Amino acid sequence: MRLTLKLSLDWWSVIAALGAAAIVKSGILPHVPW
Amino acid sequence: MSQPIVISTKPTPALPAWIGLLPGIALLAAIGYLGKLTEQTIAAYGKAHHLALPNIEYVLWAILFGLVVSNTVGVPRACRAGVATYEFWLKLGIVFLGSHFLLGDVLKLGGLSLIFVAIELAVSIALMTALGTWLGLTPKLTSLLAIGSSICGVSAIIAAKGAIEADDEEASYAIGAILLLGAFSLFAFPAIGHALGMSDHAFGLWAGLAVDNTAEATAAGALYSDTAAKFAVLAKTTRNAMIGFVVLGYAIYWARKAKQQGVANKAAFLWQKFPKFVLGFLLISILSTVNVFSKAQLTDLANLSRWAFLLTFAGVGLQTNFGELRRQGLRPLAVGAVGEFAIAGITLALLLGANRAFGL
Numbered sequence: 001m002r003l004t005l006k007l008s009l010d011w012w013s014v015i016a017a018l019g020a021a022a023i024v025k026s027g028i029l030p031h032v033p034w
Numbered sequence: 035m036s037q038p039i040v041i042s043t044k045p046t047p048a049l050p051a052w053i054g055l056l057p058g059i060a061l062l063a064a065i066g067y068l069g070k071l072t073e074q075t076i077a078a079y080g081k082a083h084h085l086a087l088p089n090i091e092y093v094l095w096a097i098l099f100g101l102v103v104s105n106t107v108g109v110p111r112a113c114r115a116g117v118a119t120y121e122f123w124l125k126l127g128i129v130f131l132g133s134h135f136l137l138g139d140v141l142k143l144g145g146l147s148l149i150f151v152a153i154e155l156a157v158s159i160a161l162m163t164a165l166g167t168w169l170g171l172t173p174k175l176t177s178l179l180a181i182g183s184s185i186c187g188v189s190a191i192i193a194a195k196g197a198i199e200a201d202d203e204e205a206s207y208a209i210g211a212i213l214l215l216g217a218f219s220l221f222a223f224p225a226i227g228h229a230l231g232m233s234d235h236a237f238g239l240w241a242g243l244a245v246d247n248t249a250e251a252t253a254a255g256a257l258y259s260d261t262a263a264k265f266a267v268l269a270k271t272t273r274n275a276m277i278g279f280v281v282l283g284y285a286i287y288w289a290r291k292a293k294q295q296g297v298a299n300k301a302a303f304l305w306q307k308f309p310k311f312v313l314g315f316l317l318i319s320i321l322s323t324v325n326v327f328s329k330a331q332l333t334d335l336a337n338l339s340r341w342a343f344l345l346t347f348a349g350v351g352l353q354t355n356f357g358e359l360r361r362q363g364l365r366p367l368a369v370g371a372v373g374e375f376a377i378a379g380i381t382l383a384l385l386l387g388a389n390r391a392f393g394l
Contacts (some may be wrong), residue, residue: 002260005213008310009121009122009125010309010310010311010314011310012075012122012311013122013125013126013129013311013314014129014310014311014314014317015124016125016126017129017130017318018129018314018316018317018318020130020335020338021117021318021321021327021335023135024196024327024334024335024338025326025327026330027333028163029334031330031333031334032333032335032338033209033337034337034340
């Protein structure tokens with residue numbers, strides 16, 4: 001038996017972006033190149 | 035709104051579902067990166083040989099390489115699920131882009147966009163309805179084309195399909211017409227913009243108002259300039275935020291026509307249809323406005339946005355198959371094409387007028 005939290009694609013994009021922004025803010029990763 | 039928690043009683047598969055997405059995501063990354071490398075290689079060659087080569091952005095290369103794969107060998111079956119994630123990368127890129135807008139600018143520009151969006155909505159719906167009726171399309175297909183051209187292409191059509199109980203065939207006709215015209219506008223819009231000498235601001239607003247699918251609107255803006263891409267995203271996002279109101283209006287109209295009970299809880303319906311990534315965009319914009327991020331961190335977020343868009347643009351090309359679009363019939367395409375050209379012309383005239391009056 002598995003507990004699944006169903007979120008829409010929109011919410012996943014918000015969560016992923018906020019997670020990435022938190023990582024950038026924390027300074028764990030060096031500069032993101034382009 | 036709280037999301038439902040689903041208790042699954044199915045046996046756990048041997049591999050998690052997300053692993054099936056990896057080949058397609060790798061294909062998106064490879065094609066996008068190839069586009070970036072091509073841009074850099076051509077620029078380096080021109081510099082080394084003192085040649086004035088045109089600067090063709092990675093955006094166009096990524097889309098072109100995607101189109102070549104999709105329309106020649108086709109997207110391998112193992113990659114299809116991953117390629118479909120391009121919409122996720124698009125939304126992720128837009129949320130990151132919020133870091134480059136101060137909240138005051140969002141409200142000011144969003145307010146300005148809102149006026150243009152209101153005019154664009156009224157014109158698109160009236161025009162598509164008149165054309166669809168004149169050319170004898172089914173009323174529901176006409177409604178879908180009107181919704182698709184006024185709001186945001188594919189997602190609006192999918193949202194409206196259930197709400198007005200249109201059938202799959204009608205939805206795929208409407209989606210085909212919107213996608214084919216989106217692909218055309220990618221190449222036509224920047225050329226027209228350059229020919230008219232439009233500013234980044236005016237061009238971005240035009241792309242955001244007149245190109246229907248969010249990915250193509252962003253790409254058309256990015257093909258013009260980075261600044262134009264930002265304005266295109268802002269105008270398009272404002273349009274997307276209107277999706278609930280337009281779909282709700284059509285849902286009520288069709289329910290009344292069929293003498294069925296309409297939408298019971300209108301606020302819940304509006305929230306359900308509201309594109310939630312807009313909230314993420316606003317949140318990141320608020321965080322930037324209150325100086326949560328340093329200048330270097332803002333650059334990092336802008337670069338993350340570019341990487342996310344790189345995958346999106348590869349996906350735009352990979353998802354466009356001209357053979358399939360052609361098979362979906364000519365009449366919806368004719369209505370879509372005539373309507374879209376008229377909408378593009380009207381919004382262009384509107385923006386050029388506003389540019390002259392207010393100096394955009």
